[in-house]
Amino acid sequence: MRNLNRLVLALLLMVSFSNVNAQDENNPWAISFGVNAVDVFPVGEDAPQGDYFQEFYNVEDHWSILPSLSTISVSKYIKNNFSVEARGSINQITKWGQSEDNTTEPSIKVGDLMYYALDGNVRYHFSKLLSKLTKCNTFDPTLGIGGGYTWIEEGTYNTFSTDETASDLVGAGTVNASVGLNINFTDHLGLSLESKYKHSFEDYLTSHFQHTAAVTVKFGGADADGDGIYDKDDACPEVAGLAEFNGCPDTDGDGIEDSKDTCPNEAGLAEFNGCPDTDSDGVSDNNDACPTIAGLKELAGCPDADADGVADKDDKCVDVAGPAENGGCPWPDADGDSVLDKDDKCPTVAGTVANNGCPEPVLPSTEVIEKLNSYAKTILFTSGKANFQKATLPVLQSITAILKEYPDANFTIEGHTDSVGSETLNQRLSDTRASAVMGYLVENGIAAARLKAVGFGESNPIDSNKTRAGRKNNRRVEVKLVK
Structure with a gap:
C-alpha cells in the first residue's frame, strides 16, 4: 500500500x-x-x-x-x-x-x-x-x-x-x-x-x-503535418506551421504568416506586408525600382539628384534639372531670346516673347503712311471706270516700293467716290478701283495675304460734294496700316 x-x-x-x-x-x-x-x-x-x-x-x-x-x-x-x-x-x-x-x-x-x-x-x-x-x-x-x-x-x-x-x-x-x-x-x-x-x-x-x-x-486527433496543431484547427493542415498562425507557416520568420506575406522567403516588415526595405527609404523592395539606393516614394524608391522630378535612372541630364518630356534635360534656346526652341517660331533668330520668339515686325511710321496716302490721292482713273491713267503708273510704282520695305506689315486699300451718280453705282465703282490698286500691287511682288481691298462708295467723304474741288477730294484711294 x-x-x-x-x-x-x-x-x-x-x-x-x-x-x-x-x-x-x-x-x-x-x-x-x-x-x-x-x-x-x-x-x-x-x-x-x-x-x-x-x-x-x-x-x-x-x-x-x-x-x-x-x-x-x-x-x-x-x-x-x-x-x-x-x-x-x-x-x-x-x-x-x-x-x-x-x-x-x-x-x-x-x-x-x-x-x-x-x-x-x-x-x-x-x-x-x-x-x-x-x-x-x-x-x-x-x-x-x-x-x-x-x-x-x-x-x-x-x-x-x-x-x-x-x-x-x-x-x-x-x-x-x-x-x-x-x-x-x-x-x-x-x-x-x-x-x-x-x-x-x-x-x-x-x-x-x-x-x-x-x-x-x-x-485519435489527426495532425497530418506534424506541427502539433490538429487538422480540424489547422488553417494549413498539409504544411507545418505555428500555433500563433493557426498552423500556417512563417517561412522567413518575420512574424507574418506566409499567406499574408508578399515576400514569404525574405524577412521584412509588417508595414510592407512582410517585404524588406533594404535601403531604408520607406519603399518596400518589391515596389522599389532602386532597392539598393535610398530614393523617393514618388519615384518608386529611386533618387533624383537634380530634384527635377525625373529619377536619375531615367534622367539624361542627372545634374541639371529639366522636364520629364525632354528626358530630364532643360529645353534648348539656340538664339538666346528666352523663348525655348520648342516654342520658338524663329529658333535661329533672336526675337521677343510677345512675338513667339520671332523679331518684332518693322512697321511703317506715321510719316510713311502719310507719304503712301499722298501718293494714293494722286492715282488717276478713267472717268467712271477702274482703269488707270498713264500718269498714275509712277505713283503705283512708288507705293509698291514703299510696301516692299515693310514685308511684315499688312495694309488695307480703301476706295472712295463722290456723291455724283447713284449710291449703288458709286459703291461698285469704289470696290473695283480698290481691287484694281490691290491687283497692281500683287502683280508687282506684294503678297496678296498682306493686302485687303475695300470699297466705301460715297459713305466717307472728306470734303463737300457741293463744290467741284470737294468732289475731287472725295474721289480718292487710301492706304491704311493694319495693326
Whole structure:
C-alpha cells in the first residue's frame, strides 16, 4: 500500500502546469491501464460493515487492492464535454469491515474473494470551465453515472450460507455514480483517479466503492503535418506551421504568416506586408525600382539628384534639372531670346516673347503712311471706270516700293467716290478701283495675304460734294496700316 501511495505521489509531482489539453475533440479516444481498490465497508449496512462514508479514507483497514494491473478502460469523447467509457476490473477482496467495538478486529479479513466487474459510464468533463477560470488545462474534474455487472466470490458475509469454503460467484447488476480527476501530463498522456459508488440491485451482492488509479493514453486527433496543431484547427493542415498562425507557416520568420506575406522567403516588415526595405527609404523592395539606393516614394524608391522630378535612372541630364518630356534635360534656346526652341517660331533668330520668339515686325511710321496716302490721292482713273491713267503708273510704282520695305506689315486699300451718280453705282465703282490698286500691287511682288481691298462708295467723304474741288477730294484711294 505504501508503494502505491508513493507511485501516486510521484505521478502528481510529475504534473506540468503547461497548456496541455484534456480528452476532447482533438484526442477523442483514451485507453487507461491501472489498479483498483474495492471497499465494502462505508456503504450503510449492518456490522461488520459501516455507515455511509464511514472511515472512507481508511485504506489500510478497509481497501482491498490487487497490487498488479487490475483495471483497463476505453473511453470516447462525444461532444459538449461528455464522454462514454467501458471498463473491466478484477480484484481480490481480503477485507470486509470491522468489529462493532472497533478494537478487537479493526479489519475483518476474508479469504481472497475474487472480484470481477464490467461497467459502462457516461462522464461530464469540467476541464473547459476550469480552463476559463484558471487559464490552465492540466486538470479535468469529472462526474459520472452509469451501470454494470459485478461478480463477487461467495464468502461468509456475502451469502446465505455460513460455509466459508463456498466458491461460487455471486453476480448482480449495479447502478454507479462516480467522481474523478484526470491530470494531463501532455496532450496524449495523463493520470486518471476515480472513486465510484456501485449500488447493487440484489441483496445478496453488497453495494461497495471502487477506487481506481490509471495511466491514460489519449489519441485519435489527426495532425497530418506534424506541427502539433490538429487538422480540424489547422488553417494549413498539409504544411507545418505555428500555433500563433493557426498552423500556417512563417517561412522567413518575420512574424507574418506566409499567406499574408508578399515576400514569404525574405524577412521584412509588417508595414510592407512582410517585404524588406533594404535601403531604408520607406519603399518596400518589391515596389522599389532602386532597392539598393535610398530614393523617393514618388519615384518608386529611386533618387533624383537634380530634384527635377525625373529619377536619375531615367534622367539624361542627372545634374541639371529639366522636364520629364525632354528626358530630364532643360529645353534648348539656340538664339538666346528666352523663348525655348520648342516654342520658338524663329529658333535661329533672336526675337521677343510677345512675338513667339520671332523679331518684332518693322512697321511703317506715321510719316510713311502719310507719304503712301499722298501718293494714293494722286492715282488717276478713267472717268467712271477702274482703269488707270498713264500718269498714275509712277505713283503705283512708288507705293509698291514703299510696301516692299515693310514685308511684315499688312495694309488695307480703301476706295472712295463722290456723291455724283447713284449710291449703288458709286459703291461698285469704289470696290473695283480698290481691287484694281490691290491687283497692281500683287502683280508687282506684294503678297496678296498682306493686302485687303475695300470699297466705301460715297459713305466717307472728306470734303463737300457741293463744290467741284470737294468732289475731287472725295474721289480718292487710301492706304491704311493694319495693326
